[in-house]
Amino acid sequence: MKIAKKTFIVTGAGSGIGKALTKELLKKNAKVVGVDLKKASLNKLAKELEDLSKNFYGFALDVSDKKAVERFAKTLEKKKIKIDVLVNNAGIIQPFVKLNNLDYESIERVMNVNFYGPLYLIKAFLPQLLKRKEGYIVNVSSMGAFAPVPGQTIYGASKAALKLLSEGLWSELYGSNIKVLTVFPGATQTNIAQNSKVKLTQTENTSKIPMLTAEKVAKLIVEAIEKNKSRLCTGKDSKMMDFLSRIAPLYAAKVIAKNLGSLLQNNKKEEK
Numbered sequence: 223m224k225i226a227k228k229t230f231i232v233t234g235a236g237s238g239i240g241k242a243l244t245k246e247l248l249k250k251n252a253k254v255v256g257v258d259l260k261k262a263s264l265n266k267l268a269k270e271l272e273d274l275s276k277n278f279y280g281f282a283l284d285v286s287d288k289k290a291v292e293r294f295a296k297t298l299e300k301k302k303i304k305i306d307v308l309v310n311n312a313g314i315i316q317p318f319v320k321l322n323n324l325d326y327e328s329i330e331r332v333m334n335v336n337f338y339g340p341l342y343l344i345k346a347f348l349p350q351l352l353k354r355k356e357g358y359i360v361n362v363s364s365m366g367a368f369a370p371v372p373g374q375t376i377y378g379a380s381k382a383a384l385k386l387l388s389e390g391l392w393s394e395l396y397g398s399n400i401k402v403l404t405v406f407p408g409a410t411q412t413n414i415a416q417n418s419k420v421k422l423t424q425t426e427n428t429s430k431i432p433m434l435t436a437e438k439v440a441k442l443i444v445e446a447i448e449k450n451k452s453r454l455c456t457g458k459d460s461k462m463m464d465f466l467s468r469i470a471p472l473y474a475a476k477v478i479a480k481n482l483g484s485l486l487q488n489n490k491k492e493e494k
Contacts (some may be wrong), residue, residue, distance in 0.1 A: 223358060223401070223447055226251040229305050233285055233343065234312030236263025238412030239362065242440035243311065248274040250444065255279045255303065257294075257312070279303070285312050285339030286331075295346040307358040307447070308347050310340035313381070318373035329376050336380035341387065351400050358447055360403045361388040365460040367406065368467040369474040371482050392452055403446055406464065408457025409433040432458070 230247055234240035235256030244254050248271065256278060258264050264280030271278055283294050298305065316324060316332045340361055351357035364381035371378055385404060392402040411433050439456045446454040455461045466474035 223307075223356060223450060225444065225448060227253075228307055229253040229255065229303060230307045230309060231255045231257060231305055231343070231347070232309045232311060233257045233283075233339070235280070236260050236267055239407065239410060239436045239439050239443075240309075240311040241267055242436040243309065243443060244278070245271070245274070246437070246440045246444050248277055251277075253277045253279075255281060255298065255305070257281050257283045257285065259284055259312075285343060286334035288338070288342045291339075291342040291346050295350075299350075304354070305347055305350060306354055306356070307360065308343060308351065309360040309362070309443075310343055310384075311360075311362045312339060313362065313364070314377075316374060316377045320373060321375045324376060332376050333380050333383075336377070337383045337387070340384055344387075344391065348400075352398070355399060357400045358403060359388075359391065359400060360405065360443065360447065361385075362405045362407065362443075363388065365406055365408050365455075365457075365463050368460075368463045369471065369478050372479055401450055401452065403443075403451055404453055405443055405446070406453075406455045406460050407434075407439055408455070408460030408463075410439050410456070411435050 225247060230252055232240050232244050232247070232254055235244045235254070236258035240256070240258070244256050244267065247254050254277065256264055256267065258280070259282065261280075261282035264282060268275050268278060268280055281294060281297075284290055313336045314332060316328055344359060348359070351359070361384055363385045364378075366374060366378040367381040367385040369378075385406075388402055388404040392404075395402060409432065434457050442454060442456050455464050463474055463478070466477065
């Protein structure tokens with residue numbers, strides 16, 4: 223797909239990968255409808271864009287609110303903004319605690335943002351996309367969809383659900399004018415913990431994990447869209463876990479538990 227002159231919706235546009243992706247798309251002469259829960263983040267982004275801001279439209283939206291998503295779709299229709307690409311990027315993590323200690327409010331919040339949010343947006347915009355000459359749906363899952371992370375069981379479940387939703391949608395739309403891309407980012411430098419209101423403790427193991435910048439991940443996503451790809455793993459860690467989870471799923475789980483289990487332990491100590 224050619225990026226220029228296409229209109230994108232990017233959720234979570236106010237920070238992290240969403241912000242970097244918005245800037246990268248605008249540089250390639252696309253129009254971006256940036257969606258974020260925080261209006262202040264969108265206003266800040268608009269100021270940073272300078273000359274590129276003429277092709278940027280910011281909308282404050284809670285993607286987990288089905289009725290709000292439906293109103294958002296109608297608002298764009300009234301403004302005669304026709305969407306070519308939907309990028310479901312917004313996501314949050316859960317507090318680093320075991321499932322037995324995780325409250326239902328946190329569970330529902332993670333599932334609503336990470337799974338139902340993309341689902342609502344897909345249902346709201348797919349009928350319109352099917353009328354376009356060509357279109358794309360991009361769902362940002364996670365390396366956590368491959369193997370479990372201790373203390374992130376619900377987060378992993380939400381991203382695994384998004385993975386299967388995305389892959390099922392690819393099958394249903396195969397041969398149509400709409401392509402589907404599923405993205406599995408590895409460790410990336412973002413402020414997802416802060417946005418999720420989750421306190422993290424820096425550990426020796428996690429500090430040694432190589433991380434890609436949000437800008438690098440954004441470039442890889444744009445390249446994947448341009449090349450009409452259906453699957454993208456960013457970072458060596460994501461590619462490795464994708465491979466290991468296929469041939470040795472229990473070993474993959476042990477590798478993650480060994481390297482990231484300390485996050486659960488350290489946060490447990492802080493709770494005491």
